[in-house]
Amino acid sequence: RHYSVAAQSQLRELLGQQLSAIKEAGTFKAERIITSSQSTQITVQGSEQRILNFCANNYLGLANNPEIIAYSQQLLERYGAGLSSVRFICGTQDIHKQLEQKIAQFHGREDTILYASCFDANAGIFEAILTPEDAVFSDELNHASIIDGIRLCKAKKQRYKHRDLADLEQQLRSSDARLKLIATDGVFSMDGNIAPLARIVELAKKYNSLVFVDECHATGFFGATGRGTEEYDQVMGQVDIINSTLGKALGGASGGYTTGPAELISFLRQKSRPYLFSNTLPPAVVGVGLKVMDMLLSSSELSQRVQSNTQRFREAMTKAGFTIAGENHPICPVMLGDARLASNFADQMLTRGIYVIGFSYPVVPQGKARIRVQISAAHTEEEIDRAVQAFIEVGRGLKVIN
Numbered sequence: 394r395h396y397s398v399a400a401q402s403q404l405r406e407l408l409g410q411q412l413s414a415i416k417e418a419g420t421f422k423a424e425r426i427i428t429s430s431q432s433t434q435i436t437v438q439g440s441e442q443r444i445l446n447f448c449a450n451n452y453l454g455l456a457n458n459p460e461i462i463a464y465s466q467q468l469l470e471r472y473g474a475g476l477s478s479v480r481f482i483c484g485t486q487d488i489h490k491q492l493e494q495k496i497a498q499f500h501g502r503e504d505t506i507l508y509a510s511c512f513d514a515n516a517g518i519f520e521a522i523l524t525p526e527d528a529v530f531s532d533e534l535n536h537a538s539i540i541d542g543i544r545l546c547k548a549k550k551q552r553y554k555h556r557d558l559a560d561l562e563q564q565l566r567s568s569d570a571r572l573k574l575i576a577t578d579g580v581f582s583m584d585g586n587i588a589p590l591a592r593i594v595e596l597a598k599k600y601n602s603l604v605f606v607d608e609c610h611a612t613g614f615f616g617a618t619g620r621g622t623e624e625y626d627q628v629m630g631q632v633d634i635i636n637s638t639l640g641k642a643l644g645g646a647s648g649g650y651t652t653g654p655a656e657l658i659s660f661l662r663q664k665s666r667p668y669l670f671s672n673t674l675p676p677a678v679v680g681v682g683l684k685v686m687d688m689l690l691s692s693s694e695l696s697q698r699v700q701s702n703t704q705r706f707r708e709a710m711t712k713a714g715f716t717i718a719g720e721n722h723p724i725c726p727v728m729l730g731d732a733r734l735a736s737n738f739a740d741q742m743l744t745r746g747i748y749v750i751g752f753s754y755p756v757v758p759q760g761k762a763r764i765r766v767q768i769s770a771a772h773t774e775e776e777i778d779r780a781v782q783a784f785i786e787v788g789r790g791l792k793v794i795n
């Protein structure tokens with residue numbers, strides 16, 4: 394006992410020193426406590442005032458949609474709080490199968506497997522399907538969960554430079570692997586930029602490779618009818634494997650999935666560890682997914698609205714003299730450079746009732762701090778304009794723009 398007390402104070406001291414260093418570097422991430430539902434207007438602890446929210450992944454504004462909540466409540470009552478089981482032992486209900494089918498229908502795929510999160514979907518896929526005879530080619534800026542998933546597999550791991558097709562081609566050409574798999578985010582969430590998917594698909598055909606795309610920041614709202622990056626880049630149906638989340642545009646509750654060829658999905662049900670060794674998605678969460686899928690299968694109005702809001706914000710901010718990274722995507726990173734400037738800027742925006750977050754190292758590279766604004770279909774034009782006006786006032790005060 395004496396020994397473990399000593400070990401624990403050693404741990405506290407080691408971590409305490411590192412926490413102080415993080416704070417000194419200005420990169421400590423504090424959590425702001427929200428006291429309302431997720432929405433374009435929220436309240437936060439310590440204030441009664443409603444603030445305008447520009448930092449959720451609530452792209453379609455469905456996170457507190459009354460129709461979705463009512464349906465989710467019905468499933469909660471009828472199917473219970475949860476399954477207390479993994480899927481294959483006694484955790485699969487008819488609603489889980491229905492949701493898998495609807496997601497497959499939405500993407501035009503053969504089948505879908507649900508996970509507790511897209512992090513799990515990414516953690517489970519590479520290790521399940523790739524062996525030491527295979528190779529995976531991964532964009533260097535892929536999401537952490539793809540990187541972790543690839544780390545778990547035994548295939549040859551090759552990283553290509555961010556969206557660099559020449560580098561990717563050179564690596565594909567010199568590979569003699571059995572299966573080749575190119576893995577990329579469809580949309581990169583820190584920069585709001587897009588994978589060159591049509592050209593990746595072309596390279597994949599030329600070198601007999603599979604294509605895997607993480608569509609967390611695209612499914613439901615990106616592309617003309619919200620089918621994601623493959624629709625945006627006009628290669629619908631040509632990506633082999635799509636992983637995505639139910640925790641962002643699709644109602645914002647939680648859950649992830651892989652959708653693709655029937656044999657792949659069947660195989661993942663046999664081999665994918667986060668699926669085999671983790672609890673089933675709860676019925677209320679499945680209800681959110683089902684209702685959202687019904688809405689998106691019958692109309693693409695919301696995705697059109699988020700696109701026009703995005704255009705309005707990007708145009709006004711660029712005209713005001715800000716540098717907005719990315720392309721046509723509701724992730725609008727306002728580039729500032731310095732970490733302290735970004736955090737100071739965000740604080741001053743909050744005093745004007747606008748909630749935005751500064752991102753700095755290690756989430757983005759050193760010297761590339763920014764404020765990431767995320768636009769929602771639920772923002773009104775007046776709300777977008779208010780945010781732009783606040784950016785202009787704070788930007789002038791901090792000498793970011795003239």
Ligand code: PLP
Pocket residue numbers: 509510511512513515536538578582607609610637638639640647648649
């Ligand atoms: N992939 C990308 C690109 C993401 O942005 C995220 C969420 O942060 C994930 C995967 C993980 O998704 P989930 O929240 O469903 O675990």
